[in-house]
Amino acid sequence: MIKKIAVIGAGTMGHGIAETFTLYGYSVNLFDVNAEVLEKAKQQIREELSGLVAEDYTSVADADAALARIETVTDMAKAVADRDFVIEAAPEKMELKQQLLKSLDELAPKHAILATNTSSLSFAEMCALLSEDRKKRTMVNHWYNPAHLMPLVELSFFGNMPAEIYEEVAALYASVEKQTAKVLKDVPGLIANRIQQGVAREAFSLIEKGVAEPADIDIALKFGPAFRYATTGQLEVADFGGLDIWCVVGDNLLQAMDNSTQANPMLRKKVSEGKLGLKSGEGFFQYPPEKIAAIRQKFTHRLIHQLKASREYI
Numbered sequence: 101m102i103k104k105i106a107v108i109g110a111g112t113m114g115h116g117i118a119e120t121f122t123l124y125g126y127s128v129n130l131f132d133v134n135a136e137v138l139e140k141a142k143q144q145i146r147e148e149l150s151g152l153v154a155e156d157y158t159s160v161a162d163a164d165a166a167l168a169r170i171e172t173v174t175d176m177a178k179a180v181a182d183r184d185f186v187i188e189a190a191p192e193k194m195e196l197k198q199q200l201l202k203s204l205d206e207l208a209p210k211h212a213i214l215a216t217n218t219s220s221l222s223f224a225e226m227c228a229l230l231s232e233d234r235k236k237r238t239m240v241n242h243w244y245n246p247a248h249l250m251p252l253v254e255l256s257f258f259g260n261m262p263a264e265i266y267e268e269v270a271a272l273y274a275s276v277e278k279q280t281a282k283v284l285k286d287v288p289g290l291i292a293n294r295i296q297q298g299v300a301r302e303a304f305s306l307i308e309k310g311v312a313e314p315a316d317i318d319i320a321l322k323f324g325p326a327f328r329y330a331t332t333g334q335l336e337v338a339d340f341g342g343l344d345i346w347c348v349v350g351d352n353l354l355q356a357m358d359n360s361t362q363a364n365p366m367l368r369k370k371v372s373e374g375k376l377g378l379k380s381g382e383g384f385f386q387y388p389p390e391k392i393a394a395i396r397q398k399f400t401h402r403l404i405h406q407l408k409a410s411r412e413y414i
């Protein structure tokens with residue numbers, strides 16, 4: 101049974117993964133190569149836990165206890181020595197991840213399960229330097245950002261590991277109120293990012309074609325398909341509507357839709373102009389510097405609200 105966890109890499113994803121596990125009572129060692137990053141991660145976790153308390157998602161006592169259970173460490177051997185489960189959220193570079201997994205294989209106990217939060221790298225290639233025994237105990241665990249709020253974690257079951265190990269990890273995620281999706285093949289983007297890119301491709305294309313303004317496209321999505329998607333999956337939606345209808349509409353519409361295989365040129369142009377979205381003050385919409393903090397806070401509030409509501413229908 102998994103009790104002790106190490107999270108390797110304390111950046112955007114790592115700190116949120118550590119925060120999630122500690123909030124549900126697990127002992128967590130949080131490792132980074134950079135001591136300053138660890139300080140920043142601890143501060144961010146503190147602030148995010150305060151946010152959860154303010155939203156009545158957790159209590160002050162539970163947030164304090166969660167903070168006390170996290171140990172920040174710059175010595176990898178110490179970080180993983182007695183751990184049952186080690187998840188890495190280091191930069192998305194093949195060679196770095198290969199070497200990192202190799203070190204974790206050597207340093208972690210034999211029974212420990214290794215996981216990678218990779219978004220896009222080939223799993224088989226990433227495991228190239230692992231011992232045969234460890235390959236059977238290694239998998240992709242793909243979280244969503246912000247990790248402490250997004251319920252989905254995609255888990256690989258690519259044929260390299262026994263079903264018992266998969267079940268042990270799935271049970272770990274159930275114990276921290278995450279929803280897991282089992283992915284059977286090592287395809288780029290796994291499930292959710294592929295679906296998301298399909299939606300985004302059409303949304304960007306509609307703007308490029310001048311069919312609607314960005315605000316109206318987002319309204320159509322939020323109060324149309326995504327309104328259902330928050331509670332009901334695409335395949336349920338298709339079943340509820342009738343597969344015969346989806347067949348006819350697919351034949352009529354798909355040929356008129358964008359099927360390009362690269363990022364939209366309009367998107368590329370915005371990037372070249374420095375319009376990167378919230379972080380640069382402009383993307384499809386404007387973000388005055390004095391409003392950015394409030395916009396971020398509102399986004400977090402909406403996610404927590406949805407997270408609480410989702411407990412009713414899961």
Ligand SMILES: NC(=O)c1ccc[n+]([C@@H]2O[C@H](COP(=O)([O-])OP(=O)(O)OC[C@H]3O[C@@H](n4cnc5c(N)ncnc54)[C@H](O)[C@@H]3O)[C@@H](O)[C@H]2O)c1
Pocket residue numbers: 108109110111112113114131132133134137188189190191192196200217218219220242243244245
């Ligand atoms: N950011 C996202 O939205 C997101 C979502 C899902 C998955 N991911 C994946 O999660 C992983 C981490 O992404 P991120 O956005 O948190 O990156 P990040 O750059 O914010 O954090 C990476 C951290 O790893 C540390 N690091 C660097 N070299 C290291 C090493 N050799 N060993 C251990 N730590 C090291 C860095 O100091 C940094 O703190 C990537 O594989 C990424 O593809 C990211």
